[in-house]
Amino acid sequence: AQRVTQPEKLLSVFKGAPVELKCNYSYSGSPELFWYVQYSRQRLQLLLRHISRESIKGFTADLNKGETSFHLKKPFAQEEDSAMYYCALSPQYGNKLVFGAGTILRVKS
Amino acid sequence: EAGVTQFPSHSVIEKGQTVTLRCDPISGHDNLYWYRRVMGKEIKFLLHFVKESKQDESGMPNNRFLAERTGGTYSTLKVQPAELEDSGVYFCASSQDRLAGDTQYFGPGTRLTVL
Numbered sequence: 001a002q003r004v005t006q007p008e009k010l011l012s013v014f015k016g017a018p019v020e021l022k023c024n025y026s027y028s029g030s031p032e033l034f035w036y037v038q039y040s041r042q043r044l045q046l047l048l049r050h051i052s053r054e055s056i057k058g059f060t061a062d063l064n065k066g067e068t069s070f071h072l073k074k075p076f077a078q079e080e081d082s083a084m085y086y087c088a089l090s091p092q093y094g095n096k097l098v099f100g101a102g103t104i105l106r107v108k109s
Numbered sequence: 110e111a112g113v114t115q116f117p118s119h120s121v122i123e124k125g126q127t128v129t130l131r132c133d134p135i136s137g138h139d140n141l142y143w144y145r146r147v148m149g150k151e152i153k154f155l156l157h158f159v160k161e162s163k164q165d166e167s168g169m170p171n172n173r174f175l176a177e178r179t180g181g182t183y184s185t186l187k188v189q190p191a192e193l194e195d196s197g198v199y200f201c202a203s204s205q206d207r208l209a210g211d212t213q214y215f216g217p218g219t220r221l222t223v224l
Contacts, residue, residue, distance in 0.1 A: 004151075036215075043112070044152075044200065044215040086152065096142065096154040096165060097213060 002027050004087050006100035013077050014108050021072040021103050023061075023087030031089040033063055033070040034097065039083045047072075047085070057081070077107045111135070113203050113216035121222045127189040130219045134183070134203030140164075141184050142204075142213060143176060147197035158184060191223045 003026045013019055025031065033050040048056045050063040050070060061072045070087060087100040114133045122128050134141045143155040155174070156166040160181035169176070173192070178184040188195055198220050202213040 043217045046212050046214075049212075096157055096168070097144070097152075098154065099144075099152040101151040 002031075002089065002091055002098045004089055004098055004100035006085075006087055006103050008103045009101070010104045010106065012106040012108060015079055016076050019072075019074045019077045019081070019105065019107075021085050021087075021105065023070045023072065023100060025068050025070065025087075025089050027068075027089060027091060029091065031091055033061070034088045034090070035059070035061055035070075035072050036086040036088055036099075037083050038086070044086070077105075079107045079109055081105060082107045113201055113214050115199075115201050115216040115219050117219060118217065119220045119222075121224065122191055123224050124193055125190045127187065128191055128221060130186045130188075130199050130221070132184045132186070132201030132203075132216060134201070135205075135214055138203035138205050138214075139181070140204040140206075140211070140213075141178060142202040143184070143186055144168075144200040144202065145197050146200070147194070150197075152200065155186075188221075191221075193223050196221055196223045 005024045007022055035047040036044050037047045038044045059074045061070050063070050084102050084104050086102045088097040090097055116131045120128050139160050141158040144152050146152045154168040156176055157164045158178045161178050175187045198218045200218045201216040204211045204213045
């Protein structure tokens, strides 16, 4: 079965503090992993994907196949990072996305 | 370039009525996806079109839901008759290519409320 688990519904941090949004997945094959973000009053948009191995807006995520995790990290949170973050997997390239429940990130000043 | 558009943005109907949601993908995108998020739950896949063909409709909840994509451009999702549990936000997404590097671009969603 394909499943994405985001254990935290809400993560609240102070500006400048490190952030880690957790994501674990279950899938028997080799999925592609994504982080999507939805800012207030905006549409869902791709933040980053594991095959790109890039940093977007200071965020990085490393795929750990042994732990089946894809945690999203940022060393210093900013207020504009406040949003809903969804971890998702795609069983095959270009196919459907399986989403986690999402984590609300609140960055306090 | 215009993004994915969805109409209407909100719809409030009574149980038993019919509602049709529309999605216009990004021009040139062959792949079109429907997802929905019901209250308190995660975003779930409904179906995937490649041009006008249904590639995967494994997420469609039951036969009250009918999706079409005539001509391979815009798509409609009809719910008939609507039930209370159909309330939620319906998202459409499109992508250009099924190969590696494909990114799904999402529309703003249609919020459906069934009373």
